Amino acid sequence: MTIGVLALQGDFARHIRMIEGLAAKAVEVKTKATLHSSDGLIIPGGESTTLAKLLHKHHLWDQVVQFGRTKPIYGTCAGLILLGTSPILPNLDAMGLIDIAVQRNAYGRQIDSFVANLELHLPDQKVAFEGVFIRAPKITGFGKSVQPLAWHDGNVVLAESDRILVSTFHPELTDDPAIHSYFIRQVAASMQHRDIQGAA
Numbered sequence: 294m295t296i297g298v299l300a301l302q303g304d305f306a307r308h309i310r311m312i313e314g315l316a317a318k319a320v321e322v323k324t325k326a327t328l329h330s331s332d333g334l335i336i337p338g339g340e341s342t343t344l345a346k347l348l349h350k351h352h353l354w355d356q357v358v359q360f361g362r363t364k365p366i367y368g369t370c371a372g373l374i375l376l377g378t379s380p381i382l383p384n385l386d387a388m389g390l391i392d393i394a395v396q397r398n399a400y401g402r403q404i405d406s407f408v409a410n411l412e413l414h415l416p417d418q419k420v421a422f423e424g425v426f427i428r429a430p431k432i433t434g435f436g437k438s439v440q441p442l443a444w445h446d447g448n449v450v451l452a453e454s455d456r457i458l459v460s461t462f463h464p465e466l467t468d469d470p471a472i473h474s475y476f477i478r479q480v481a482a483s484m485q486h487r488d489i490q491g492a493a
């Protein structure tokens with residue numbers, strides 16, 4: 294299994310370290326070839342407008358959208374903004390791979406970064422987790438296909454639908470591998486599922 298980490302901008306190095314710490318293979322994704330050699334993709338935090346522009350510039354935007362139709366993607370913070378349905382800028386659409394409405398920089402300047410104790414309701418376990426929020430977005434609405442997995446102050450901060458996992462916070466900035474480990478399990482399950490379908 295190979296986990297690709299989009300490495301155009303932002304916080305990708307720590308995601309790679311986290312994946313390698315779980316004894317899985319991680320690759321920096323900067324090209325179509327490295328994207329397609331990956332079984333799952335992490336889109337890190339950073340600046341969503343810059344990330345979107347770089348993805349278009351490198352002709353990777355449509356490739357990532359296609360990827361997300363068959364393989365798992367985990368987006369943190371700016372990555373979540375790219376995967377949702379709300380325009381990133383008035384003339385810059387998001388990918389719409391998960392049915393969530395998103396407000397960027399939703400906590401305002403005064404509390405633009407904070408740490409909060411969360412409880413993750415993963416399908417197979419409930420775990421305590423330290424959420425690091427940095428100029429974080431809020432999920433302001435979500436469709437029936439979306440399963441919320443954690444909340445902070447009444448807002449959903451971790452959610453998934455089919456192959457797409459998103460968090461408004463940065464688990465790669467903690468030492469806790471619970472979410473990356475969950476994503477790796479999802480990628481393994483999706484690979485198995487595709488093998489079965491391929492054999493049928």
Ligand code: GLN
Nearest residue numbers: 338339340341370371428
């Ligand atoms: N505020 C950033 C944006 O709007 C996201 C911040 C982050 O990824 N930590 O893209």
